[in-house]
Amino acid sequence: MQRQIYYNGNILTQDKRKPKATAFALENKKYIAVGNDNDILQLKNDETEIIDLQNKTVLPGFNDAHIHIWKVGNLMTYTLDLRGVQSVEEMLDKINDYHKNNPQLKWIQARGFNEANFPDKRIPNKNDLDKITTEKPICVTRTCAHQIVVNSKALEIAELSKSTQTPAGGEIKLLPNGELAGHFTETAIGLILNKIPKYSKEELRTMVLAAQNEFIKLGITSATDPAVDKELLEVYKEMDKNGQLKIRINLFPIRIPDGTNKIYPLPEFYSSEHLKVNTIKFFADGGLSGKTAALKNPYKDSSEYGVLRLEKENFKKLTKESQDAGFRIATHAIGDAAIEMVLEVLNEISVSNKNNINHRIEHLGLPSEHDLWLMKELNISAVMQPVFIYELGKNFKEYLNDEYLNYVYPAKSVLEHGINLAFSTDAPVVKDFNPLTNIQSAMNRKDTTGFEIEASQKINFNDALYAYTIGSAIANGDEKEI
Structure with a gap:
């Protein structure tokens, strides 16, 4: 391929040895040199394409370290997007229209409501959804994906009743009369989701490709899909072998599926130019936005403490087994109770971490000072989502007391403790996965109303950009490939 030289630019390299440059050269779509105009222009030949950047700023490709790729694509293709609805009534109207316009669907699926946006702050229930239809099953996923609401037909298909045993780490909500509300949280959502027909390989490919196209438009050149099952893993591998992946993707297979006692076996390692599997x-x-993150103290004006989904000894057994096999451990832990438990386990198994694998904590919503100290000691990366402050800040104000609110997602404290910080969006939990929105959120910590959540945890642009590039690469163990 023809060599290209770009010059007369303001290039932010993220290389601490050479943080800024004015020119770079490409060959076969790869960087071969970065430096000043004079040095790089000497690399031209008769066939070189020369591009004047006209003093524009050039950023590295972004690395979203935690974004549910196929689910982003799913909301663009096969599921009704409810993000942004402002009332239960608006939500029901949208689902009803979708139901009428898609008579071929066996299940009506929607995602994205956030009750904090509703005037009455009410999570809908089966009685609301039954107004649309009782002949076809409806499953509506909250924006966080940790709660679902279904209609009576879905309960019938899943063969659930008020006597159904609740899975450990989840909750089956009841109406005041003792009947099922059709509202399930955490591990209990699997009781319904496992009854919904699985997507075909072709449908999954369509979702991944749709998301990938949007990522490329936004300058996202690397991404991590942080919870995949065996079927989706095989689809990604086939796409890789067929040359359909245009960005670098890391996949995190799960060990414990929702709603069952089954334990998935360890996957095989996989590594190519565009696809890697090395993390569990x-x-x-x-999540905090739905009051299911596990807290030591109750949520504001509530007796609720959230949900610990894992039993400590079982978690320790599975993480040690995964670590001993050479896998990195990535654990979703948001509330202070969950973070403390996860770090206790990672500390206990660290004596057998002979490969010095750098594990990760996903989200890290409310860490204590001791948690941060221990993360530094154990070389654990913090994978955070500043855009949560922007899109979900309204929930945090509603559900967290001041002590928690003033320390939620403390990016500055993470950096001050010398912990590797990686950035991501966790989309489609949030609607906006533009990296620049995420960086802006890290810098101003304001929600959609302009309310500022703890100014002392703001970070500057350079630190945010580093987290979105080098920090994410380090969290994935890819720093040597930069």
């Missing part, structure tokens, strides 16, 4: 994903708790 676990979920320790839920």
